[in-house]
Amino acid sequence: MANDIRADIEKRRTFAIISHPDAGKTTLTEKFLLYGGAIQLAGAVKGKAAARHAVSDWMEIEKQRGISVTSSVMQFNYNGYCINILDTPGHQDFSEDTYRTLMAADSAVMVIDASKGVEAQTRKLFKVCVMRHIPVFTFINKMDREARNPFDLMDEIENELGIHTYPMNWPIGSGKSFKGVYDRQNQEIVFFTSHGGAHKAESTEVQLGDPNLDEMIGQEAHQTLSDDIELLDGANYEFDVNEIEHGNLSPVFFGSALTNFGVEPFLKEFLRLTPPPLARETSDHEVVDPFNPHFSAFVFKIQANMNKAHRDRIAFMRICSGRFDKDMEVVHQQGNRKMRLSQPQQLMAQDRTVIQEAYAGDIIGVFDPGIFSIGDTVCDPAEHWRFTGIPTFAPEHFAHLRQLDTLKRKQFLKGTTQIAQEGAIQMFQDPGRGMEEIIVGVVGPLQFDVLKYRLNTEYNIEVRLDEMPQEYIRWITNETDPESPPSLYLTTDARLIQDFSGKYMIIYSHEWSLQMLKDRNPGLQLAEFGESKTL
Numbered sequence: 001m002a003n004d005i006r007a008d009i010e011k012r013r014t015f016a017i018i019s020h021p022d023a024g025k026t027t028l029t030e031k032f033l034l035y036g037g038a039i040q041l042a043g044a045v046k047g048k049a050a051a052r053h054a055v056s057d058w059m060e061i062e063k064q065r066g067i068s069v070t071s072s073v074m075q076f077n078y079n080g081y082c083i084n085i086l087d088t089p090g091h092q093d094f095s096e097d098t099y100r101t102l103m104a105a106d107s108a109v110m111v112i113d114a115s116k117g118v119e120a121q122t123r124k125l126f127k128v129c130v131m132r133h134i135p136v137f138t139f140i141n142k143m144d145r146e147a148r149n150p151f152d153l154m155d156e157i158e159n160e161l162g163i164h165t166y167p168m169n170w171p172i173g174s175g176k177s178f179k180g181v182y183d184r185q186n187q188e189i190v191f192f193t194s195h196g197g198a199h200k201a202e203s204t205e206v207q208l209g210d211p212n213l214d215e216m217i218g219q220e221a222h223q224t225l226s227d228d229i230e231l232l233d234g235a236n237y238e239f240d241v242n243e244i245e246h247g248n249l250s251p252v253f254f255g256s257a258l259t260n261f262g263v264e265p266f267l268k269e270f271l272r273l274t275p276p277p278l279a280r281e282t283s284d285h286e287v288v289d290p291f292n293p294h295f296s297a298f299v300f301k302i303q304a305n306m307n308k309a310h311r312d313r314i315a316f317m318r319i320c321s322g323r324f325d326k327d328m329e330v331v332h333q334q335g336n337r338k339m340r341l342s343q344p345q346q347l348m349a350q351d352r353t354v355i356q357e358a359y360a361g362d363i364i365g366v367f368d369p370g371i372f373s374i375g376d377t378v379c380d381p382a383e384h385w386r387f388t389g390i391p392t393f394a395p396e397h398f399a400h401l402r403q404l405d406t407l408k409r410k411q412f413l414k415g416t417t418q419i420a421q422e423g424a425i426q427m428f429q430d431p432g433r434g435m436e437e438i439i440v441g442v443v444g445p446l447q448f449d450v451l452k453y454r455l456n457t458e459y460n461i462e463v464r465l466d467e468m469p470q471e472y473i474r475w476i477t478n479e480t481d482p483e484s485p486p487s488l489y490l491t492t493d494a495r496l497i498q499d500f501s502g503k504y505m506i507i508y509s510h511e512w513s514l515q516m517l518k519d520r521n522p523g524l525q526l527a528e529f530g531e532s533k534t535l
């Protein structure tokens with residue numbers, strides 16, 4: 001492979017950013033863009049008056065609810081690196097989307113509010129991160145406000161999330177007296193002068209032994225810092241790159257995304273430690289090296305109607321190896337056909353740029369005429385790779401979905417099917433009743449709201465959703481006839497449903513019903529996971 005391609009791949013860093021809502025994920029992302037020169041003035045994209053949403057929020061419902069529903073992708077350059085940030089929904093109801101996004105990332109940044117510590121969603125999202133075994137970096141944000149004791153915060157992360165931590169830097173003061181951070185490796189103090197959050201903060205580096213330190217940060221802060229350093233050095237924190245790589249140890253940084261204090265030191269150090277594009281495994285256990293000259297990518301997300309100006313469907317792909325050229329021919333492995341990926345583009349929220357080339361590590365969006373599914377592989381015709389699939393989460397909420405205007409049947413089915421293909425919902429039916437009455441399953445109930453809203457705004461369909469009491473699902477693995485439902489002796493809380501490939505499953509409300517269902521139906525084989533591996 002030409003050296004320039006190797007260099008292009010090596011400089012790529014692709015990571016996801018996760019946090020409990022309001023911890024400052026959006027602000028931090030925006031500040032990364034500011035430091036990368038992708039935007040000139042932070043706040044320009046996220047002003048109070050103009051709805052408080054950064055470049056990465058695009059769907060109306062996100063604006064109304066102030067949450068991120070879908071994940072978006074941003075690319076920018078900084079210090080010789082080419083960075084791809086994958087934003088993730090903060091709400092637990094969309095953790096499946098977060099999981100898919102993490103499949104496309106090589107590491108994750110976890111943002112924590114310094115006054116709140118580990119919050120409910122941090123715990124849930126972190127769990128999803130752990131499933132991927134990728135490095136997790138922690139940014140403790142909002143140090144410009146009254147913060148909790150940093151040692152307590154470190155303990156909490158370790159105890160609540162079950163991960164070891166290593167403080168890479170240490171805050172000097174907090175709240176109004178937050179001055180900057182102490183860089184442990186270089187034993188120097190980086191203190192900042194603010195020019196307002198919209199601009200980069202000016203930083204000054206001073207050695208720990210500098211005689212003017214008292215004057216610069218104040219005697220009290222200096223004393224506290226000296227005490228903290230002594231404690232830190234005596235504490236049981238061990239730096240181990242191998243442990244970071246496997247997601248067992250999280251390097252921790254302190255700062256304030258709002259004032260830009262500590263943002264640049266974090267970005268620099270994070271980029272140094274986070275891995276370049278990682279190798280990927282195929283379902284035949286072949287490991288595809290990112291530097292392999294043959295192009296390959298997999299679909300991790302499909303999104304229709306992202307922008308009303310472009311009523312189309314985009315498949316997001318993570319490039320796993322080689323280089324992508326705009327007019328190259330590829331094979332869609334699952335569809336077993338050669339094709340050219342049309343309108344390849346890089347996205348910056350609503351702005352799309354058609355790209356000529358992209359490299360392993362990059363995320364591209366391509367026009368999807370309805371052929372791709374999540375987890376599909378496309379690659380150079382010389383190869384037969386199929387990357388391991390992306391598991392789906394077992395739905396925990398079910399509802400009957402009915403359209404109110406029966407004349408719009410076709411539109412209704414089209415909309416519901418498309419949203420299901422995106423992986424935003426799962427579609428089932430009452431055996432034998434076909435499309436007459438659809439049952440939808442979701443991981444979190446907010447997904448129902450999104451479904452209703454999207455059917456209305458994108459497909460002009462009014463629907464009624466009647467939630468069902470069932471919370472559990474098991475797939476029937478016995479041989480069954482799609483045309484004739486198996487006759488079963490069900491518990492009162494259970495129902496037999498069918499997916500659109502003809503497979504049967506039982507949904508039920510009480511955990512304890514499972515044993516009863518097995519007892520009542522000798523020979524019945526139930527699996528926790530469907531055909532596509534379910535988590």
Ligand code: G4P
Pocket residue numbers: 019020021022023024025026027028046047048052090141142143144145255256257258259
């Ligand atoms: P999220 O994406 O994780 O949900 O959080 P987001 O960045 O939207 O930040 C949530 C709120 O926290 C915002 O305030 C934001 O300005 C504030 N914030 C983010 N980082 C910091 C920080 O380092 N220090 C302080 N003090 N505040 C921070 P808001 O009032 O909800 O929005 P806005 O009116 O400022 O836009």
